[in-house]
Amino acid sequence: MERAYNFNAGPSALPLDVLQLAQKELVNFKETGMSVMELSHRSKEYDRVHEDAQQLLRELLEIPDNYDVLFMQGGASLQFAMIPMNFLGKEQTANYVLTGSWSEKAVKEAKFIGETKIGASTKESGYSTIPSIADITYSSDDAYLHITSNNTIYGTQWQTYPTGHSIPLIADMSSDILSRPIPVSEFGLIYAGAQKNLGPSGVTVVIIRKDLHERTPDHLPTMLRYDTQSKSNSLYNTPPTFAIYMLSQVLAWVKEKGGTTAIAKQNEAKAKLIYDAIDESSGFYRGHAEQGSRSLMNITFNLPSDELNKKFLQEAKEKGFVGLNGHRSIGGCRASTYNAVPVEACEALRQFMVEFKRIHS
Structure with a gap:
């Protein structure tokens, strides 16, 4: 499976x-x-x-x-x-x-x-x-x-x-x-x-x-x-x-896995993969949280338009990504990278974000 x-x-x-x-x-x-x-x-x-x-x-x-x-x-x-x-x-x-x-x-x-x-x-x-x-x-x-x-x-x-x-x-x-x-x-x-x-x-x-x-x-x-x-x-x-x-x-x-200290390091690395894709996108992806307050668990962002948000979420779903919709109260996109989310999933999301930006920017 x-x-x-x-x-x-x-x-x-x-x-x-x-x-x-x-x-x-x-x-x-x-x-x-x-x-x-x-x-x-x-x-x-x-x-x-x-x-x-x-x-x-x-x-x-x-x-x-x-x-x-x-x-x-x-x-x-x-x-x-x-x-x-x-x-x-x-x-x-x-x-x-x-x-x-x-x-x-x-x-x-x-x-x-x-x-x-x-x-x-x-x-x-x-x-x-x-x-x-x-x-x-x-x-x-x-x-x-x-x-x-x-x-x-x-x-x-x-x-x-x-x-x-x-x-x-x-x-x-x-x-x-x-x-x-x-x-x-x-x-x-x-x-x-x-x-x-x-x-x-x-x-x-x-x-x-x-x-x-x-x-x-x-x-x-x-x-x-x-x-x-x-x-x-x-x-x-x-x-x-x-x-x-x-x-x-x-x-x-x-x-x-080494306890909370080791888990924290892995969580930082996972979140960095996605935040880097946001920060390196020249404004194509816009993070909601200011840098000093960013969560390592829930990464929230928007694309330049609602239309692109919807297209991003639809194509992500087709490629096997689940749960990237932002909360219904604010919309946009959200990646929750809790402890059990593997590094490979975050790497795959980063690659998808970079490719989607290349095609649609």
Whole structure:
């Protein structure tokens, strides 16, 4: 079977080695005579899967012992509400930095819970940049500062984080977690939907500093409390067992590749192939993100006209490229180069871009 050049923004490419292992184990996991999807989540066989995923995450991201690693459901969208529910007190304000559509959705949910503020925003520039850390405003009554580390729609990414303040830093890292080393100890909470760099959709990873559990109000329903999942080791209710199994296999694959440092170097090389095609095109390809804010995960660009955008996308599809359409809210083109996208796919895209420009410029 010939594999597609998969540049989907999410659900996205998974490592072929992981898919082949899952295929091999699908109907008989570890000689149990059952699929991992059929195992009891209370069984010792599944317990090993669960623990492996937690320990591999701790190892790869160097997560300190005073942090919980939780496996939850509902995607990042549920976290948008759970965070203020657990941490936004009556006399406090939730501080959000707006860098794209997902940060807008996060603050929208927080407004249902309590007071919010915008510490910084690049909306006026069309979300083409990440704000300067020096431009973020803080207050003594801020409950936390929330950022979105990478913006899939606009193709921007935080190069350095706004750390060093006494208020907890919370980050939605759904689209760039595991793509580079992260200073976890500088954050109060990190959350990420799995369907971009961690595995298939269905599980959300939450990394939370344990002392923050003390801030959860007593009246909050059981399933909306982080301490519920902490006390039960993410087994209070039936977890998405197959998604966690796949997460564990993807983490093992990253470890085999040399960990986040090695993965980061490869991601830089992959993104450079495509950004160079943009920068060397004499304006034929126009990147959306400004250079200092460019994402290594989502490369967004336009051609000189909508007609050429459509022609580019149609011809790319015919040549086996998948997922290059920009988000429906802004159009254009987008190449998502997550960890599992091979270098060969990025080389092929670069070659196609150079040839398309030669013919149509």
